[in-house]
Amino acid sequence: MFTGIVEILGKVVDIAPLDSTDSGGSGFSITIGDATEILGDCHLGDSIAVNGTCLTVTEFSASTFKVGVAPETLRKTNLGSLKVGDAVNLERAMNAHTRFGGHMVQGHVDTTVSIVSREDDGNAITFVFRVPAEYADLMDYIVPKGFICLDGTSLTVIDVDDKERTFSIMMIAYTQTRVVMPRRAIGGLVNIEVDMMGKYASKGVESMIKRFLEGDDGETMVAKALDRVLAKRAAASQ
Template identity: 55%
Template sequence: MFTGIVEIIGTVLEYQELDVSASGGNGVSLTITDASKILSDVHIGDSIAINGTCLTVTEFTNNDFKVGIAPETLKKTNLGSLKKGSKVNLERAMTGETRFGGHMVQGHVDTVAEIVSSVPEGNAIVYTFKLRDPEFIKYVVHKGFICVDGTSLTVTNVNDDAAEFSIMMIKHTQENVVLPLKKLGDFVNIEVDLAGKLIEKQVQVALDNEINSDNSPLINLITRIVQKVVKEQLA
């Protein structure tokens, strides 16, 4: 788990596509440098979020670390567009002693979104994004949490019909994350708030159980309503 508070910006040192005979299948081996600040306590197998994507450390030095990226992850995220020199947001997995300044982030990217607007407002910037997969807009709510390239942000506007949402990024955040380095048309990783998906699942299961039970409160209520309507029509 992560907090969505980016610790440092790293740099892609090597992006190597692997063939099917290599370790990791036909995914990618990614080496990140300029990462010494977060490697003092690292171990093989630890999780580090790169642009909000939880990945496993397979090798490391004092300044660099390497991860493998599976084909499924490349499909869901913007990591496939990285190249040598690309800047990325980095955050270590949280510990029991971590100050919780963002929101609960899994590092499991749901989809990507295109940057469609960037408008200065004072020393802040209002960004608007369009989801590649519009079905995820139902989890995006006004004043709710959203994770953009691993950065915990607050939703300021939602357009359900266009599958678009906006956030406002303050000056401090601009100086410590990669989003201001991107341009219109670029894609960012999106992880919606887990709470919405959990609530939807619970409601769906509860409704299914009610519908599949002949004597459930829901079925009894529907039966009474139908009986009342029929009685009124026959009167």
């Protein structure tokens, strides 16, 4: 679990294909440098989010660490387009003493979204993104003033256009110097993870509706929920 508060920018120093004898299976290994600041307490098997993607440390030194990237991860994220020298957002997994400054981020990227536009607004930048048509259902979980995780950065949604499948965020000057997004061009791909709490809420409502449509068990569940709401309302009015 992560917070979406990027700790440092690392740099890709090596990319190599994995064979069946390497850790991580088929796919690629990525070695990331300039990471001394987050490796003081590192252990093999630890999770580090790279551009918002939860990956497992398979090797590390004082300043570098290596991760394996599986084919499914390459399909879902922008990690497959990385080149040696590219900067990447890095965040260690949370521990019990972490300040929870962002929001609950799993590091399980849903897909990539493209940058439609960027506009300077004083010392801030407003970015607009478009969700791919095949992932249009993700728009159900993107709401104004809600959480969104982009390349591992916890941000607040400004506006949403469900018809155009677009949403916008504003990035302040402080954040601009500490994450990779301002380096991306129009049309560039950004990893997105929607708020998982929205997914759980949606799943619960869908389950209730399904049970309601399928028979008495669902009707009983809805009736109990309604009774609880009415009881709370009655108590509040006393």
